[in-house]
Amino acid sequence: MRKNIITIKNLSKSFGNRRILKEINFDINEGDIACIIGPSGSGKSTLLRCINLLEYPDSGKIIYDGKNILTGEYNINKYRSKVGMVFQQFNLFNNLNVIQNCTIGPIKVLRQDPKEAYKTAMKYLTQVQMSSFAEAKPKQLSGGQKQRVAIARALSMNSRVLLFDEPTSALDPETVGEVLKTMKNLASSGLTMIIVTHEMAFAREVSNKIVFMDQGIILEEGHPDNILTNPKHERTKTFLSRFIINE
Amino acid sequence: MEKSFLEWIVYIIQNYGLWFLKGAGTTLLISFFGTIIGFIIGLVFASIRTIKITHNNFKKILMKIINFLISCYVEVFRGTPMMVQAVIIYFGMQEFMGINFSPTVAGLIIVSINTGAYMIEVVRGGIESIDIGQLEASKSIGMNHWQSMIHIILPQTIKNILPATCNEFIINIKDTSVLNVISVTELFFVTKSIKGAIYRTYETFIVVALIYLILTLTITRIIRYIEKFMDSTDKFTPASSTMPIIFVKKTGEK
Numbered sequence: 486m487r488k489n490i491i492t493i494k495n496l497s498k499s500f501g502n503r504r505i506l507k508e509i510n511f512d513i514n515e516g517d518i519a520c521i522i523g524p525s526g527s528g529k530s531t532l533l534r535c536i537n538l539l540e541y542p543d544s545g546k547i548i549y550d551g552k553n554i555l556t557g558e559y560n561i562n563k564y565r566s567k568v569g570m571v572f573q574q575f576n577l578f579n580n581l582n583v584i585q586n587c588t589i590g591p592i593k594v595l596r597q598d599p600k601e602a603y604k605t606a607m608k609y610l611t612q613v614q615m616s617s618f619a620e621a622k623p624k625q626l627s628g629g630q631k632q633r634v635a636i637a638r639a640l641s642m643n644s645r646v647l648l649f650d651e652p653t654s655a656l657d658p659e660t661v662g663e664v665l666k667t668m669k670n671l672a673s674s675g676l677t678m679i680i681v682t683h684e685m686a687f688a689r690e691v692s693n694k695i696v697f698m699d700q701g702i703i704l705e706e707g708h709p710d711n712i713l714t715n716p717k718h719e720r721t722k723t724f725l726s727r728f729i730i731n732e
Numbered sequence: 733m734e735k736s737f738l739e740w741i742v743y744i745i746q747n748y749g750l751w752f753l754k755g756a757g758t759t760l761l762i763s764f765f766g767t768i769i770g771f772i773i774g775l776v777f778a779s780i781r782t783i784k785i786t787h788n789n790f791k792k793i794l795m796k797i798i799n800f801l802i803s804c805y806v807e808v809f810r811g812t813p814m815m816v817q818a819v820i821i822y823f824g825m826q827e828f829m830g831i832n833f834s835p836t837v838a839g840l841i842i843v844s845i846n847t848g849a850y851m852i853e854v855v856r857g858g859i860e861s862i863d864i865g866q867l868e869a870s871k872s873i874g875m876n877h878w879q880s881m882i883h884i885i886l887p888q889t890i891k892n893i894l895p896a897t898c899n900e901f902i903i904n905i906k907d908t909s910v911l912n913v914i915s916v917t918e919l920f921f922v923t924k925s926i927k928g929a930i931y932r933t934y935e936t937f938i939v940v941a942l943i944y945l946i947l948t949l950t951i952t953r954i955i956r957y958i959e960k961f962m963d964s965t966d967k968f969t970p971a972s973s974t975m976p977i978i979f980v981k982k983t984g985e986k
Contacts, residue, residue, distance in 0.1 A: 539868050541786035555787075562875065565874040569873070570869075576866060576868060578884050579866065580887040580888045581884075589873075590874065593879055594874040639872075642874070
């Protein structure tokens with residue numbers, strides 16, 4: 486049995502009167518590639534942001550390596566450095582160039598030696614095929630290039646888990662492919678990933694776990710073959726029927 | 733024989749030029765360092781103001797108190813004339829605390845905290861204009877609030893608020909004139925002394941108006957040059973994007 490990394494227990498989150506997440510239970514083991522799918526407004530992104538504590542949950546537990554990180558005693562910044570995030574809007578640091586984007590975390594947060602951080606960053610930039618752009622500023626890059634740098638930035642932190650919040654939704658159709666390809670390579674390298682996505686074909690191909698969310702709850706979860714071809718709930722069926730045509 | 737207007741101007745510049753120069757020096761010194769210190773006050777306090785506590789009730793209450801105190805500072809110093817502040821701080825310190833500053837040092841302190849009050853709001857606006865994604869990304873790699881501010885948010889903010897800061901500097905050059913109430917020997921105070929010595933109000937003040945104008949115009953020019961320079965520093969051509977173009981041209985020649 487693979488080692489458990491993150492377990493979420495009874496997680497709830499509201500914005501004002503709107504309950505976005507209702508008692509979510511969810512766990513992730515080492516090497517899992519979990520794809521969270523569902524209609525917009527179902528709480529997928531909020532769940533992902535709660536895992537990284539960009540949104541602070543109202544109640545529930547997030548257990549990382551056997552410890553609940555929501556007790557207030559756990560060092561949240563240290564936890565965050567272990568759980569990387571890739572955003573829909575890339576969010577590269579605009580004041581830094583590509584290589585600095587990838588080294589600032591390792592140098593300032595992990596206190597790595599700058600030379601070592603540079604080497605690691607270059608390794609990951611090469612992996613995402615962006616090493617020739619090391620000196621470029623984010624505004625000189627295309628969307629797909631930005632997202633690949635954002636992935637390299639998250640990798641440079643040597644995170645144990647990478648969270649992807651709709652990484653291809655802000656890209657034009659032609660560049661979606663290059664980002665998905667990069668993510669596929671990562672998936673085969675054994676990294677643990679949680680991906681919020683609308684790319685069903687991609688989800689089926691890379692993931693070993695699909696989570697379908699609707700209205701703040703997890704309606705179904707399981708192996709992609711079961712969920713995508715044989716959904717139990719009516720809601721999952723209607724949601725998926727729209728994608729089957731494309732495949 | 734009575735001197736003409738121009739002769740008076742020449743006379744004033746010839747005889748009191750050094751006085752004006754010294755006064756202008758003090759004015760520039762106070763307004764320059766006052767703006768810089770005020771700018772730093774703005775950066776620090778606005779960064780404190782943007783701390784968001786999501787849990788831990790004790791820290792939440794503490795932040796509310798700190799925010800209230802910062803608001804008081806901003807409102808009091810923006811809501812009263814600098815001339816009044818100067819008198820209260822300078823004479824208040826002498827009378828009730830027994831602290832004796834030289835007028836120039838006192839002037840510098842007053843301009844600094846007054847500018848600081850304005851700069852807090854300017855910096856806060858600047859921070860809020862930066863896309864929230866920048867802060868989220870810095871948090872997501874484990875940076876704490878101050879690391880995010882120093883390495884990511886403030887560098888971008890400073891670039892955006894540079895024009896407003898320079899504007900504050902120019903305003904300070906003119907506004908330091910109110911420090912004559914606590915006898916700081918800046919440009920306006922010197923002008924009053926010269927006027928007292930030669931009894932020519934109109935000519936003396938024409939000269940000082942020109943000096944102020946020269947100061948502000950020169951500085952505006954310098955600032956514009958700096959801004960242009962800063963904009964031109966982000967040019968880059970990646971090797972891989974130029975290579976194919978060269979290749980295409982070569983095959984085209986054949």
